[in-house]
Amino acid sequence: MQFVKGMKCRECGKKYPHEPLYVCEFCFGPLEVDYDYEAIKKQLHRRKIKRRARNLWRYRELLPLNSRPRGALNTGYTPLIRARNLQKKLNVKELYIKNDAVCHPTLSFKDRVVAVALEKAREFGFRTVACASTGNLANAVAAQSAAANLKSLVFIPADLEEGKIVGSLIYHPSLIGVEGNYDEVNRLCSELAGRYQWAFVNINIRPYYAEGSKTFGFETIEQLGWKAPQHVVVPCAGGSLISKIDKAIEEFQKIGLTEKADTRIHAAQAAGCSPIVDAIKNKTETIKPVKPRTIAKSLAIGNPADGPFAVRTVQKTKGWGEQVSDEEIIEAAELLASSEGIFTETAGGVTMATTIKLIEKGIIPRDESILVSITGNGLKTQEAFTGGFGETLTIQPTIQSFEEHYLTNQ
Ligand SMILES: Cc1ncc(COP(=O)(O)O)c(C=O)c1O
Ligand SMILES: [Zn+2]
Structure with missing residues (x-):
């Protein structure tokens, strides 16, 4: 078809x-x-x-494939949960979490874009795939190209979290750590894409790759009973996911699967790297590039390729944007884990903290339905979280020691 x-x-x-x-x-x-x-x-x-x-x-009719997908790894249909404990703590009526940190081959939403990109690369006859990545894309390209028998070259900033590096190397890609930030990695890759016949998933086949993000939106709508929520909060790095969630909502309406919804889409960024949110607040589409400085390394893109489209999405849907500090990121990730049992990476902390800020500021009304987009897994960014959440109680293997240390401290 x-x-x-x-x-x-x-x-x-x-x-x-x-x-x-x-x-x-x-x-x-x-x-x-x-x-x-x-x-x-x-x-x-x-x-x-x-x-x-x-x-x-x-949702394959709405994805850009000519042939039946062959991908060996099952990607997508991640859980959508009603976050009742958080609802109570935040004093809101209807809070949902789309948990893209689980049920994907490499535990982030980037598996969606890579699944589509690799099918497309295969259709176009590429034998080598590549990417510039802040970590999650690296993991997804390395894993899925191993399964698809494609050679992969994965370019990352050299100082990424250990979980992201090991989580790529294990699949045997050619992993290239560049001494520089993501924007420098991306510039290098754009030059390489002009020189070599490789499918850089987020550069020369980016239009196809980006379509994969729509499935985050399609699933959400289907799981909510064919209804889009009133608010969606989305973490932004390159700014692609946010505009594709909007496209998903529009397409389902266009083909008659859902009624018209006035979903407001909000952007979440870390204060140490918020070029998209800065533009939203300044009411301009012009993105002023920044030098990232944040623990949310997966979102550390100072010059976002789809920045203007992210801003347009927010403006068109009457959404807003907020930036949050590193402390707020950690606190929000802890709140999500201890309330709902979901361990997200720093990017999810950004989204959760931004949601809280938007509610507290009255931008998201407490009686409207809210979807928080959790896009990556906390096990990959453990170093950002170590040391903050209490300590292990170490005891001798005896009842006496247990009672002495545990019961007497209760
Ligand atoms: C966990 C996570 N969430 C969100 C994003 C942002 O996606 P986009 O680059 O499409 O804005 C990224 C990008 O790397 C990511 O790794
Ligand atoms: Zn043109």
């Missing part, structure tokens, strides 16, 4: 063929996939989706 009409410039609308292209030759705007929504509307309905396997391919 083929529903892709071609590619289209996100800025000037110029059309391009269905090829590994990513930038408009007229205005230098980024390209996106152009679908035949009328044809999809005739083919896709709720019952059909419900009957399919619980992975991201259940």
Whole structure:
């Protein structure tokens, strides 16, 4: 089944063929996939989706593939939970968590984009895939290309968390640690993409890769009973996920799977790297690049490729943005874990803390439905959390020692 009409410039609308292209030759705007929504509307309905396997391919008509996906690793259909304990603590009526930190091959939402990118790379005939990454994308590319028998080159800032490095190396990619920040890694990779015939998933096949993020939105809507929430809080790095969640909501409406919803989409960033939130607050689409300094390394992109689109998404949906300190990130991650049993990485701490701030400021009303996007797993960023949450009580292996140390301290 083929529903892709071609590619289209996100800025000037110029059309391009269905090829590994990513930038408009007229205005230098980024390209996106152009679908035949009328044809999809005739083919896709709720019952059909419900009957399919619980992975991201259940929405395949709205993904840019020509052939049946072959991916060996099951990706997607992560849990959506009603966070009743947090609801009480935050004094809000309807709080949900979409937990993309579990049920993916490498425990982050980046498995979604990589699953789509690698299928597309295979269709286009690439034998080598590559990426510039702040860590999670590195893990996903390394793991999924191992399973797909593709050679992979993974470029990261050399100072990433141990969990992210080991979580790539174990799959035997060529892992290249660059002495510099993500923006420098990305610039290098853009140059390499011009020189070598490799599929850089987030550079030369970015328009296809980015479509994978829509499935986060599709699943959320399906899991909420075919209804979008009133508020979604989304962590931003390159700024792609946030605009694709909006696209997901729009597409489900366009093909008649859901009623019109006025979902407000809010951006979450760390105070040490908040170029997108700064632009939102300054009411401009112009992104002023920053030098990142935050424990939320996965979000540390100072010059976000999709920054202006992230801002537009927020402005269009009447959302807002907040930035949070490193202390607030840790506190919020602890609150989420101790209230709901979900251990998120620093990026999730950013999202949770931002949600709290938006509620406290009255930007998100307490009686409206809220979805918090938890996109990565805390086991990968343990060093950011060590030392803060109390201590292990060490005892001798005797009842006497237990009672002496534990019971007397109760
Ligand atoms: C855990 C996590 N959440 C969110 C994001 C942000 O995604 P985007 O770059 O699409 O804004 C990233 C990006 O690396 C990430 O690793
Ligand atoms: Zn253009």
